[in-house]
Every structure is written in structure tokens, then in C-alpha cells.
Amino acid sequence: xxxxxxxxxxxxxxxxxxxxxFFERISGSRPPLLPDHVTATYRIDLEHEGQTTxxxxxxxxxxxxVSQEWRGVTAVMRTSMDFFDRLVRGKxxxxxxxLRNDIILEGxxxxxxxxxxxxxxxxxxxxxxxxxxxxxxxxGDERLRQQP
Amino acid sequence: xxxxxxxxxxxxFVVSDGNGDIHPSQTFPxxxxxxxxxxxxxxxxxxxGELTNALAKxxxxxxESRFFLVPGAPAHYVDSKISVxxxxxxxxxxxxxxxxLNHGDESADLTVFMEIGCDFADLFEIKDVKPKTGKLATFxxxxxxxxxxxxEGFVRETVISASEPARIxxxxxxxxxxxxxxxxxxxxxQVDALVQAPVSSRPSLQVHAAKVRRKMRKELAEWLAKMxxxxxxxxxxKQAYNRSIVxxxxxxxxxxxxxxxxxxxxxxxxxxxxxxxxxxxxxxxxPFAPSLARATLRTLAGTQGASFDDFRExxxxxxxxxxxxxxxxxxxxxxxxxxxxxxxxxxxxxxxxDEYERWSxxxxxxxxxxxxxxxxxxxxxxxxxxxxxxxxxxxxxxTATGLDNHCWKDSWDSISYRDGTLPEPPRATCEIQGYAYxxxxxxxxxxxKVWNDPxxxxxxxxxxxxxxxxxxxxxxxxxxxxxxxxxxxxxxPVDALSSNIGHLLWSGIVEPNxxxxxxxxxxxxxxxxxxxxxxxxxxxxxxxxxGYHVGTVWPFDNSIIAWGLWRYGYRREAALVAKAIxxxxxxxxxxLPEAFAGYDREFTRYPVQYPTACSPQAWSTGxxxxxxxxxxxxxxxxxxxxxxxxxxxxxxxxxxxxxPGRWGTxxxxxxxxxxxxxxxxx
Numbered sequence: 001x002x003x004x005x006x007x008x009x010x011x012x013x014x015x016x017x018x019x020x021x022f023f024e025r026i027s028g029s030r031p032p033l034l035p036d037h038v039t040a041t042y043r044i045d046l047e048h049e050g051q052t053t054x055x056x057x058x059x060x061x062x063x064x065x066v067s068q069e070w071r072g073v074t075a076v077m078r079t080s081m082d083f084f085d086r087l088v089r090g091k092x093x094x095x096x097x098x099l100r101n102d103i104i105l106e107g108x109x110x111x112x113x114x115x116x117x118x119x120x121x122x123x124x125x126x127x128x129x130x131x132x133x134x135x136x137x138x139x140g141d142e143r144l145r146q147q148p
Numbered sequence: 149x150x151x152x153x154x155x156x157x158x159x160x161f162v163v164s165d166g167n168g169d170i171h172p173s174q175t176f177p178x179x180x181x182x183x184x185x186x187x188x189x190x191x192x193x194x195x196x197g198e199l200t201n202a203l204a205k206x207x208x209x210x211x212e213s214r215f216f217l218v219p220g221a222p223a224h225y226v227d228s229k230i231s232v233x234x235x236x237x238x239x240x241x242x243x244x245x246x247x248x249l250n251h252g253d254e255s256a257d258l259t260v261f262m263e264i265g266c267d268f269a270d271l272f273e274i275k276d277v278k279p280k281t282g283k284l285a286t287f288x289x290x291x292x293x294x295x296x297x298x299x300e301g302f303v304r305e306t307v308i309s310a311s312e313p314a315r316i317x318x319x320x321x322x323x324x325x326x327x328x329x330x331x332x333x334x335x336x337x338q339v340d341a342l343v344q345a346p347v348s349s350r351p352s353l354q355v356h357a358a359k360v361r362r363k364m365r366k367e368l369a370e371w372l373a374k375m376x377x378x379x380x381x382x383x384x385x386k387q388a389y390n391r392s393i394v395x396x397x398x399x400x401x402x403x404x405x406x407x408x409x410x411x412x413x414x415x416x417x418x419x420x421x422x423x424x425x426x427x428x429x430x431x432x433x434x435p436f437a438p439s440l441a442r443a444t445l446r447t448l449a450g451t452q453g454a455s456f457d458d459f460r461e462x463x464x465x466x467x468x469x470x471x472x473x474x475x476x477x478x479x480x481x482x483x484x485x486x487x488x489x490x491x492x493x494x495x496x497x498x499x500x501x502d503e504y505e506r507w508s509x510x511x512x513x514x515x516x517x518x519x520x521x522x523x524x525x526x527x528x529x530x531x532x533x534x535x536x537x538x539x540x541x542x543x544x545x546x547t548a549t550g551l552d553n554h555c556w557k558d559s560w561d562s563i564s565y566r567d568g569t570l571p572e573p574p575r576a577t578c579e580i581q582g583y584a585y586x587x588x589x590x591x592x593x594x595x596x597k598v599w600n601d602p603x604x605x606x607x608x609x610x611x612x613x614x615x616x617x618x619x620x621x622x623x624x625x626x627x628x629x630x631x632x633x634x635x636x637x638x639x640x641p642v643d644a645l646s647s648n649i650g651h652l653l654w655s656g657i658v659e660p661n662x663x664x665x666x667x668x669x670x671x672x673x674x675x676x677x678x679x680x681x682x683x684x685x686x687x688x689x690x691x692x693x694x695g696y697h698v699g700t701v702w703p704f705d706n707s708i709i710a711w712g713l714w715r716y717g718y719r720r721e722a723a724l725v726a727k728a729i730x731x732x733x734x735x736x737x738x739x740l741p742e743a744f745a746g747y748d749r750e751f752t753r754y755p756v757q758y759p760t761a762c763s764p765q766a767w768s769t770g771x772x773x774x775x776x777x778x779x780x781x782x783x784x785x786x787x788x789x790x791x792x793x794x795x796x797x798x799x800x801x802x803x804x805x806x807x808p809g810r811w812g813t814x815x816x817x818x819x820x821x822x823x824x825x826x827x828x829x830x
Contacts, residue, residue: 033454033464033523035449035516035517035519036519037519093460093480093485093486095471095477095486096479096480096485099302099473099477099485100300100302100478100479101301101302109406111406111407111450112406112450115450118454119454121454122454122464123454
């Protein structure tokens with residue numbers, strides 16, 4: 001198969017549906033925290049068992065479109081399917097992950113890609129009243145919870 | 149930083165002793181640093197087993213130094229036949245050109261050894277020593293010495309190479325040389341600090357720093373050519389100004405993609421982005437280097453808070469406090485993977501956006517960031533109001549590694565009652581309410597002028613008026629005749645007298661009939677030392693002239709207060725404060741430190757440096773610029789620059805030429821006589 005068109009060989013299931021579900025959910029939406037002055041196209045490469053799936057994230061003045069058709073981009077984000085799954089569920093921090101190379105960001109617009117994706121994901125989370133903040137230090141980050 | 153030599157280029161810096169050597173220290177940041185990581189912890193030159201000693205050193209530019217050395221202890225080198233020149237340069241790579249000279253009539257056999265070590269300490273491990281978790285490997289490959297540190301996918305690597313043949317082992321590079329009579333030998337040494345990805349090669353420091361060595365002199369020259377020219381007879385001001393504009397060039401770096409160059413906060417502990425520091429520095433430098441404001445606004449808009457995160461003290465709409473790039477941030481040992489522990493950066497962001505537009509006329513940027521500005525203003529009214537009574541409050545949610553105080557005085561003991569007791573959180577410090585007031589009024593102006601939303605402007609103005617009324621009721625201390633430092637968790641005034649009240653003048657939240665008594669306090673003996681206004685008055689129990697935020701004098705603080713004095717019409721008083729700090733600057737070779745001691749001027753005769761003050765420190769670097777603006781009384785008025793000056797007595801004429809702004813460039817010239825009109829020519 002080629003990862004390029006995102007098609008999977010007959011008889012095989014996709015390695016994870018959460019990425020697909022995430023992209024389907026945000027495509028066509030206007031994420032509430034995404035500024036309306038960003039217009040750009042980015043590529044997100046997700047690796048799983050030696051295969052790479054490519055997703056193209058286009059932002060046009062605050063509106064998101066997702067496709068798997070190949071196009072020119074100004075930044076690329078690369079990570080494992082598993083890590084991306086945890087990222088979009090708000091379980092890991094994108095910035096810290098990029099410092100650890102759990103996520104690789106490349107291209108001239110890589111910081112804009114990072115902040116845009118961060119704001120898109122944050123906009124999906126249920127809003128919590130800060131006065132009820134009782135979460136442990138580390139917030140929702142799984143890494144910290146694993147520590148004794 | 150006494151006795152140390154530092155070179156810097158944005159977030160890359162090297163700190164050594166006066167001989168150019170780096171001796172390993174677990175507790176002081178000597179070494180070569182980049183990405184908040186120490187890439188060289190030992191770097192010692194030895195000739196025939198002896199360290200060298202400096203006869204002289206030249207600080208050529210902020211990014212290069214030259215050392216003239218002789219081998220051996222000081223007592224021996226009177227008749228030395230051998231000398232060494234070390235020419236160091238930082239910019240992308242760290243390089244050193246070593247030249248060994250034989251002044252004798254006989255040839256000399258020498259062993260030149262550069263001892264090298266790398267501990268890859270995170271800057272926060274130097275403040276608070278702890279063992280490394282990852283694995284360190286040292287190896288020689290391709291004629292280069294490699295030190296590689298790996299912890300999971302986090303890889304940092306130092307690579308050292310030489311232009312001349314060397315014997316290389318894990319401890320360094322050795323050169324066996326024979327110098328003919330009157331002969332010389334030289335080698336280039338290059339140190340590359342690499343940030344590696346596990347899969348593909350990632351931009352190394354050279355690429356990230358975006359400044360290659362050969363371009364640096366040219367870039368500095370171009371930067372200086374863009375600065376307004378200062379002509380005056382006041383030597384201290386001239387020296388401080390010239391030092392400041394060079395140091396601003398040194399401190400700036402491209403932190404965030406294509407946002408431009410933004411000032412890092414201070415050497416050596418704070419070579420990172422701090423929202424508050426970058427905003428204040430940009431405000432101070434607006435009449436001189438508007439590019440800093442533009443880059444700061446872009447960076448802080450991009451990193452604006454998006455979720456509720458207790459570890460990082462993040463809320464949607466909140467502006468960044470601190471961003472770090474080291475191991476402790478990567479592995480969540482510190483919260484700096486975007487930390488939001490400041491309550492003032494958010495209103496200050498809106499203030500900078502407005503002030504930037506007033507100077508630059510760049511309405512496009514204001515339109516672009518309408519979204520972020522509205523989110524910031526919403527944060528002020530929602531998440532920031534922890535008590536629900538219309539003020540900005542803070543209480544740390546990260547009790548392990550977060551900051552106690554989320555105001556500019558962010559040390560643990562900075563906010564106290566007059567009797568020294570610390571108030572229970574949450575706390576609402578006075579100056580942050582002033583910033584909120586100013587932010588609302590400035591946003592109202594932008595809403596009318598740029599965002600085309602007069603209804604929003606009306607709403608913001610009504611909120612500001614209400615805030616001013618409540619603030620003057622709740623924060624005013626009748627018997628002391630000043631504003632409280634803060635409100636405590638019960639809404640009671642925290643009654644210590646502090647420099648914070650000066651910021652209120654800058655914000656305009658002070659009722660005019662109360663300004664007189666504030667000014668008397670600010671310039672009275674309890675706050676004014678003769679070298680400037682202290683952070684905390686002598687009448688407070690916690691006052692300590694060498695306490696970080698409880699008695700020292702901060703040039704940045706004074707520059708904002710002087711601006712406030714000017715705003716309320718106290719122009720002679722503004723000039724007095726400006727004069728005091730500028731007169732302190734020659735004691736630091738024109739480079740104002742982060743803070744100096746609050747001793748009375750009559751007692752010490754010279755300003756005593758605070759022991760661990762950072763220098764250069766961005767907002768101290770910016771202070772002479774803002775003082776200059778205040779003394780000249782510069783204000784944009786539509787498409788013109790106006791001037792209502794008040795110069796200190798006895799300093800003669802000041803001319804500032806080619807001030808950039810929406811008017812193109814303009815010149816202001818004025819003298820120290822009261823009532824004399826400035827000349828303003830295009």
C-alpha cells in the first residue's frame with residue numbers, strides 16, 4: 001500500500017481509528033481558540049508498524065479542512081500513531097513532547113503548526129471551571145502521573 | 149558576575165573566568181550554554197601542564213573577546229618567553245583561535261592541552277544540583293571529540309574539532325608543537341552544540357540561531373545604524389545609551405518561528421523568553437527599536453494559553469510567563485513547557501499592542517491580533533477573577549514548582565504587610581489592577597479605531613471607569629495616604645509602602661487629587677535612596693537593602709515610575725528619578741544591572757551591586773531608553789511626535805535624531821531650561 005493516499009489494503013483494519021476520528025471531527029469546523037488570521041497548510045505524518053499515514057491540515061482564516069490528498073505544505077509534524085492518539089486526547093503536552101523528540105516538527109512554519117494544533121485540540125476539551133481546579137500538578141499529562 | 153567574562157548571542161552564551169578558562173562548577177553557571185543546557189562545563193587551556201594567566205583582555209563585541217595570556221602563576225610570568233592569544237567568538241558555533249608566540253631566541257617545545265568536559269546540566273540543575281538521569285557517552289570519531297547525552301529521545305551533543313592535528317582523548321585535545329625562535333603557531337578550535345532528533349537530522353544550533361558567525365558584525369552594524377542618534381553633553385547618559393542599544397542586539401534571538409527577534413530576559417539565569425520582561429523591554433524600546441514589540445506580540449499571541457492546566461498554571465487567553473528548552477522542561481521536572489505563572493503579562497500584552505500601534509501606525513498587526521486581544525481581555529474578567537469581585541487575583545495551582553507570586557516581584561517574600569506578615573493567597577497586587585484598567589482603555593481605543601466595534605469600546609470604557617472607582621475605594625489606605633501593595637484573601641489591604649504605587653501613575657488609575665501624596669512617598673526618604681526608588685520602603689518590617697524585591701532599587705521599576713510621574717505632570721520629579729539612575733550607571737560601565745542595593749546614597753557614595761544580579765538584563769537595558777523618552781516627553785499624537793520635555797538641571801542639551809515611527813523619522817532637540825520649547829524637525 002502507499003501511505004500517500006491513506007488507503008489501507010483490503011482485509012486490514014486501520015492501526016488506530018482515533019486519529020481518523022479526530023480529523024473527521026475537526027474538518028469543516030471553526031475551533032473556538034484558533035485565531036482567524038492564520039491561513040496555512042501543514043502535513044501530519046503518523047507512523048505505525050513501519051507505515052506512515054499522511055494527513056493534510058489546511059487552515060483558512062480559522063476554518064479547518066483535513067484531507068489526505070497530497071499538497072504543498074510549509075511545515076510537517078511527525079510522530080507515532082500511538083503518541084498522536086494520546087496528544088489529541090489531551091494526555092500529553094505538545095511542547096514538552098517536541099523537546100523530547102516524541103514529536104518532530106520541521107519546516108519554516110513549524111511553530112505555527114504546533115500552536116495551531118495545540119489550540120485546535122484545546123478547543124475540543126470540555127471547559128473546566130478554574131475555581132474547581134483540583135487536578136494534580138502535571139495536569140492531564142500522563143508522563144507525570146507515571147512518576148511515583 | 150564579577151570577575152567573569154561573558155559572551156552572548158541570544159540564548160547562546162558562554163561564561164568563563166578572566167583567563168578564558170571554564171572551571172567546572174555545579175552551582176554557578178560557568179560554561180557554554182544553549183537551549184538552557186550546558187554544552188561545555190570544562191574548557192581549560194594548559195601549556196606544559198600549567199594554566200595561563202591574563203595580562204589583558206579585550207571585549208571586542210558582545211559575541212567576541214580576546215585574551216592575552218602567559219603560562220604559569222602570576223609571580224612567574226615577568227620574564228615569560230611564551231605568550232598566548234585566545235580569540236573567542238560566539239555565533240552559531242563557539243570558536244576559539246589559539247595563537248602561541250615564542251618571543252625567545254631559542255626554539256621551544258610545548259605541549260598545548262585543552263581540557264574539555266561536558267556535563268549537559270540543565271540550567272535548573274545548576275541552581276539546584278541533582279544527578280543526571282540519562283546516559284553520557286564520550287568518543288572520538290572522524291578526528292573530532294564527541295560528548296553525547298541521551299535520555300529517551302532527548303539528545304544533546306557537543307562536538308569539538310581543531311584545524312591543526314591533535315591527539316584526542318576523552319579529556320581533551322593535545323597539541324605537541326615546536327616553535328622556532330620568534331615563531332608562532334596557531335589553531336582554530338570549534339565547538340558545535342547539537343540538538344538531535346532520533347530519526348532524522350534536525351536543525352543544529354547553527355541553523356536555529358539564524359546568525360552565522362561571519363554575518364554577525366554586519367548585523368550589529370546594521371542594527372546600530374537603525375537606532376536614533378543621541379547627541380548630548382551628559383557623558384553618563386551617552387554611555388548608558390550606547391551600551392543599551394548594543395546589549396539589546398545581544399539579547400535578542402529568533403525564538404518562535406518567523407515571529408522575528410525577541411529579547412531574552414537576562415544573563416545568565418534568564419536567557420529565555422519571559423512574557424512580562426519581553427513586553428516591558430519592548431515598551432521601553434518602542435521609540436528606538438519597534439521591531440522588538442512586533443516580534444514580542446507575535447510570539448506571545450502564538451503561545452497564548454489554550455487550556456486549563458494546573459501544572460503550567462495555564463488558562464485560555466492567558467499570556468505566557470516563561471518558556472524553556474532544556475531537559476527539566478522536556479521531562480516535566482519544571483513547568484516551563486510553556487509556563488503561565490504571571491498575572492500581569494496578559495493585560496500588559498494588550499497595553500503593548502496599543503502602544504505599538506500609536507508609535508508604528510501598524511493597524512494590520514492590531515487587526516490580526518484582535519482575536520488574541522479579546523481572549524486576553526476575557527481572561528481578565530473570568531479566569532483571573534478568582535474571588536469574583538472584579539480584580540485580577542493569583543494563587544498558584546502548581547504547589548510543587550510554581551511561583552508564589554505572579555507579579556513582577558515574583559520572589560516568595562515580596563508581598564507583605566507593613567509588619568512583615570505574608571498575606572494568605574489569593575492575592576491581588578495593586579499594580580496589576582492598574583494594568584487591567586489601562587488595558588481596557590487602550591483596547592477601547594483600538595476597538596474604535598481599528599476593530600470597528602464601538603459598542604465593545606463603550607463596554608470596555610464603562611468597565612474601566614467602574615474598576616477605577618472600586619480600586620480607589622478598596623486599595624486606598626487613609627492614614628498612610630497611599631495605595632495598598634495588595635489585597636489579601638479577605639479583601640483587606642496589605643499595607644506595606646512599596647514602589648508598586650508608582651506603576652499606578654503610569655496606568656492612570658490614580659485619582660488626580662491623590663497623586664501629590666503618592667509623589668511625596670515615592671521621592672521621600674523611605675522609598676527614595678538617592679540612587680532611585682526602592683522596591684520596598686524602609687518603614688516595612690521586611691525591608692532589606694540587599695533583599696531581591698524588598699529594598700533593592702530596580703532600574704526598570706524606576707523607568708516605569710518616572711513615566712508615570714511624567715504622565716501626571718510631575719515632570720521635574722520624573723527627571724530627578726531619571727537622573728539618579730543614569731548617574732548610577734557609570735559605576736557599572738554604563739550597563740545597568742537587574743538591581744542594586746537600596747542603601748542611602750549618602751551612606752555608600754556609590755551604588756552597591758546586588759550580589760547575584762543578572763547583567764545584561766533586558767529591562768535594565770531598556771531603562772535608559774525609557775528615561776530618555778520621559779525626559780524628552782515624547783508622545784505620538786496622530787501622525788506626529790510631540791515633545792513636552794523636562795530635563796534634569798545642569799545637563800545642557802539633548803538631541804535625539806532619527807526617531808522612527810508613523811511619521812517616518814523625526815528629530816527632537818531640547819535644553820535643560822524650564823519652559824524652553826523643544827524643536828521638532830522632520
